Amino acid sequence: MHQPSKWWAGLIAVAVLWLAAMVFKTASVEDDIAPRARAAVAASAPTTAAALKVSVAGRDVRIEGPEFSPDQPDRLKDAATVEGVRLVDGRYDKLPTPKPYAFRAARNGSQLVLEGGVPTPAVRNAIVNAARSASASEVVDRLGYALGAPAEFAAIANHGVAQAGKLNGGTFSLADKAYSIAGTAASSDIYEATIAATQQLPGGALLTNVAILPPEAKPFIWSAVREGNTVVMSGVVPTDDIRRGLEAAAAKAWPGTSVMHHMQIARGAPAGDFDAYTSYALTELGRLGTGRVVISDATYAISGEAPSSAAYDEAIAGVGNLPAGLTLAKAEIVPPEVKPYRWSAEFDGTHLSLAGLAPSTAVREAILGSANGQFDGKPIKNQIGIARGAPDGDVAKAGGSLLQQLARLSQGSAAINETQVSISGAGLANVTAASVREQLASTLPAPFAIASVDVRDGPVSPYAFGLQKQDGRVRLSGYVPDEAARRDLVGAATSSFVTETVEDGLKIADGAPKDFVTSLKATFPALARLWSTTLAAKDASITIEGDAIYDKSAEQVRKELADATAGGEVKLADIKIGLKPESPPLPVDACQPAFNGLLEKGRIRFNTGSADLSRESLALLDHLVDIAQRCKEAEISIEGHTDSVGEPEDNMELSKRRAAAVVGYIGDAGIDTSRMTSEGYGETKPVASNDTPEGRAQNRRIEFVVK
Structure with missing residues (x-):
C-alpha cells in the first residue's frame, strides 16, 4: 500500500502550492500593516517623522533614523505596534548636543548656504522655505540635526535667515540665543528695514553683533530747503544719529514750522566731520527767509534770500567761515528788498554813525571809505545794511557827497530817502548854509536831488563887529550870536545915540567871545558923546577912533571907555580920541530950531528928586554944547520944568536947580555962559496932562529958549 517512490511528485506540487500561498499572504499582510504603522509613527512624532524611515517585513516593523528625544524609541514602538504587528525594531542614530547650539546662514554669490544644527525636520523645512522667500539665490541646505536647540529656535533662525537673505554678502549666525548679522544693503530702504528688524528680535534672542553696511552713495549729496513754513531735508547721511540730530535741530530752529525729511543712510560720506558740515x-x-543748502561730497553750496539786512550780513559772514574740510562751490545769497530806500549819517562832534542801506557790500565799503577820508581819526560806527531796492544812480557817490558836507559841520546829520537828500546841523567856522547847498548841488549825482539844507551858519572867525557914527547916523555892522542879541544891541544903540538914526546891518552867526554883546553895549554911552566915531571889534579885541566935541569930553570919554571894558573878556586894545573941527557959527534965527531939533530926539534927565545929571544925558548935553558954542551971538535962557508930583514950592526950587546945573555943565565944557540965564518954573507951565505917567514925563523937561 505504501509506495514512497510515487509520493515525491505529489509532495513537490503541494510544496509549490504552499509557497505560493505564503508569498501572496505575506504581501497582503505587509500592505495592510505598512500604511497603518507609518501613520501611527507620523501621528506620534509629527515634527520628526519626516526624518524617519518606517519599513515592514511580514508582520515586523523597522524604524530607522535620528533619535530626536530619549523617549522616542518607546513612544514610537508603542505607536507602531498596530494590529497585526508582531515585532517593532527601532534602529536610531544618536544625535549630538552641541554647546553652543550653532546655526549659520551665508549668502555667497548666487547661493544662500544654510549650515549648522536644527532640532527637527519641521524646523528645517520652515528655515529652508524662509530662505527661499528671502532671496532669489539658490538655497543650499547643509543643515544637520542636533539636540539642545534653544527655545524659539525656529522663530529666531527664520528671522535671521530672512534678514541675511536681503543683504549682499549677508551672514547670520546664532549661538544659542546670541544673534549676529552682517552684510551690505543694496538700497537704503533695505538697510532701514534690516536695521529696524534687529531692534525687534523674536524669542528672546540677544543681539550680539550687527555689522550691516548701508549702500554706498556717489556723489554723497545732502540738502535742505526752506520755503514758507516748510523745511525739507533730503539726500543721504552716514548715520541715523546724524539724521535724528538734524531733525531735532530743525524742529528747534523753526518751531511751528513743518519739518520733513527724506534722508537715507548711506556710505561714502566725505572725509571730515559730516555732522559738523550738516x-x-x-x-x-x-x-535765510527762503533758501537751499547742499553738501555734495566735500563741497558746499548755498542760495536764497535773507529776510533782513542783518541776516544778509550774517549769511555772507557765514560763507567765509566754513568748517575745516568743506569747500565752497557756490554762494548765491540775495539781500531783502526794502522800500522806501534810506541811508543816514549822524555826527555828534566826536563820533560818526552810519545807518540805513546800501545796495552791495562794495557800495557800503565805498561809503565807509569816504567817511574815513572825511572824518580822519574820528570813531566811526558802521550800521549800514545791504538791501535791494536802491534807486537808480550812484548811491556811493551820493553818500560821499553828503559826508563831504557833513564833515564841514560841527555836528549834524545827513540822509538819503529814495532820490531825495537832506542835511542839517551847525557849520564849522565860516561855513554857511549857502555854501553847503552850493557844494552839495555841484557834486550830487543824478537822479539825486536836494530836499532840504537846514544848516545853521558856522561861527565866524574872526568874529567882527563895527559901529560907525557920522552925519547923524549910527551904522551897526558885523555879527551877533542870535536875534535876541541883535535886538539888545540895536535897542541899546537907539537909547544911547539919541541924536542919531540907528541903522541895523547886523548878521547872526556863532562864534562870539564871552560877554561880547555886554562889552559892546557898555561902550555906547561914551561913544554917543563923540561927534563922530568908529568902533571895530575883532574877537575879544576892540579899537576905537573918534572926535570929541570939546577937550574935556575927550578925556572923560577915554576914561569912560576904559572903565566900560575893564574886567571883561573883551578888551580895549586901542583908543584914539581927537577933537572935531570947529563948526561954523549959526545965525541967531537958526539957533532955536537947532536946540529944538536935539531936544525933540531926547530929554535931559536927572537922578530922581535931584539936580544931578544922569549919565544917559551926557551925549545929548555934549551935542547941545556944540549948538551953544556955535550960537555965540544969541541970548539963551535955560528953563527948568517939573510935573505936579510933590509940593509946588519944592518943585519950583528943583526946577531952578536943574536949569542951573545945565548951565553949569555947559560952562564946564568951556563955553562962555555970560549970555545964558537959568530959570525955574516948577509945575506952572505944563505941556501935557499930569494925570498920566506919559504926561508927567513930558512935563519934566529942560528947554533952551533963544531970545
Whole structure:
C-alpha cells in the first residue's frame, strides 16, 4: 500500500502550492500593516517623522533614523505596534548636543548656504522655505540635526535667515540665543528695514553683533530747503544719529514750522566731520527767509534770500567761515528788498554813525571809505545794511557827497530817502548854509536831488563887529550870536545915540567871545558923546577912533571907555580920541530950531528928586554944547520944568536947580555962559496932562529958549 517512490511528485506540487500561498499572504499582510504603522509613527512624532524611515517585513516593523528625544524609541514602538504587528525594531542614530547650539546662514554669490544644527525636520523645512522667500539665490541646505536647540529656535533662525537673505554678502549666525548679522544693503530702504528688524528680535534672542553696511552713495549729496513754513531735508547721511540730530535741530530752529525729511543712510560720506558740515549748513539756512543748502561730497553750496539786512550780513559772514574740510562751490545769497530806500549819517562832534542801506557790500565799503577820508581819526560806527531796492544812480557817490558836507559841520546829520537828500546841523567856522547847498548841488549825482539844507551858519572867525557914527547916523555892522542879541544891541544903540538914526546891518552867526554883546553895549554911552566915531571889534579885541566935541569930553570919554571894558573878556586894545573941527557959527534965527531939533530926539534927565545929571544925558548935553558954542551971538535962557508930583514950592526950587546945573555943565565944557540965564518954573507951565505917567514925563523937561 505504501509506495514512497510515487509520493515525491505529489509532495513537490503541494510544496509549490504552499509557497505560493505564503508569498501572496505575506504581501497582503505587509500592505495592510505598512500604511497603518507609518501613520501611527507620523501621528506620534509629527515634527520628526519626516526624518524617519518606517519599513515592514511580514508582520515586523523597522524604524530607522535620528533619535530626536530619549523617549522616542518607546513612544514610537508603542505607536507602531498596530494590529497585526508582531515585532517593532527601532534602529536610531544618536544625535549630538552641541554647546553652543550653532546655526549659520551665508549668502555667497548666487547661493544662500544654510549650515549648522536644527532640532527637527519641521524646523528645517520652515528655515529652508524662509530662505527661499528671502532671496532669489539658490538655497543650499547643509543643515544637520542636533539636540539642545534653544527655545524659539525656529522663530529666531527664520528671522535671521530672512534678514541675511536681503543683504549682499549677508551672514547670520546664532549661538544659542546670541544673534549676529552682517552684510551690505543694496538700497537704503533695505538697510532701514534690516536695521529696524534687529531692534525687534523674536524669542528672546540677544543681539550680539550687527555689522550691516548701508549702500554706498556717489556723489554723497545732502540738502535742505526752506520755503514758507516748510523745511525739507533730503539726500543721504552716514548715520541715523546724524539724521535724528538734524531733525531735532530743525524742529528747534523753526518751531511751528513743518519739518520733513527724506534722508537715507548711506556710505561714502566725505572725509571730515559730516555732522559738523550738516549742522553748519542748517544754521546758515536758518539765516535765510527762503533758501537751499547742499553738501555734495566735500563741497558746499548755498542760495536764497535773507529776510533782513542783518541776516544778509550774517549769511555772507557765514560763507567765509566754513568748517575745516568743506569747500565752497557756490554762494548765491540775495539781500531783502526794502522800500522806501534810506541811508543816514549822524555826527555828534566826536563820533560818526552810519545807518540805513546800501545796495552791495562794495557800495557800503565805498561809503565807509569816504567817511574815513572825511572824518580822519574820528570813531566811526558802521550800521549800514545791504538791501535791494536802491534807486537808480550812484548811491556811493551820493553818500560821499553828503559826508563831504557833513564833515564841514560841527555836528549834524545827513540822509538819503529814495532820490531825495537832506542835511542839517551847525557849520564849522565860516561855513554857511549857502555854501553847503552850493557844494552839495555841484557834486550830487543824478537822479539825486536836494530836499532840504537846514544848516545853521558856522561861527565866524574872526568874529567882527563895527559901529560907525557920522552925519547923524549910527551904522551897526558885523555879527551877533542870535536875534535876541541883535535886538539888545540895536535897542541899546537907539537909547544911547539919541541924536542919531540907528541903522541895523547886523548878521547872526556863532562864534562870539564871552560877554561880547555886554562889552559892546557898555561902550555906547561914551561913544554917543563923540561927534563922530568908529568902533571895530575883532574877537575879544576892540579899537576905537573918534572926535570929541570939546577937550574935556575927550578925556572923560577915554576914561569912560576904559572903565566900560575893564574886567571883561573883551578888551580895549586901542583908543584914539581927537577933537572935531570947529563948526561954523549959526545965525541967531537958526539957533532955536537947532536946540529944538536935539531936544525933540531926547530929554535931559536927572537922578530922581535931584539936580544931578544922569549919565544917559551926557551925549545929548555934549551935542547941545556944540549948538551953544556955535550960537555965540544969541541970548539963551535955560528953563527948568517939573510935573505936579510933590509940593509946588519944592518943585519950583528943583526946577531952578536943574536949569542951573545945565548951565553949569555947559560952562564946564568951556563955553562962555555970560549970555545964558537959568530959570525955574516948577509945575506952572505944563505941556501935557499930569494925570498920566506919559504926561508927567513930558512935563519934566529942560528947554533952551533963544531970545
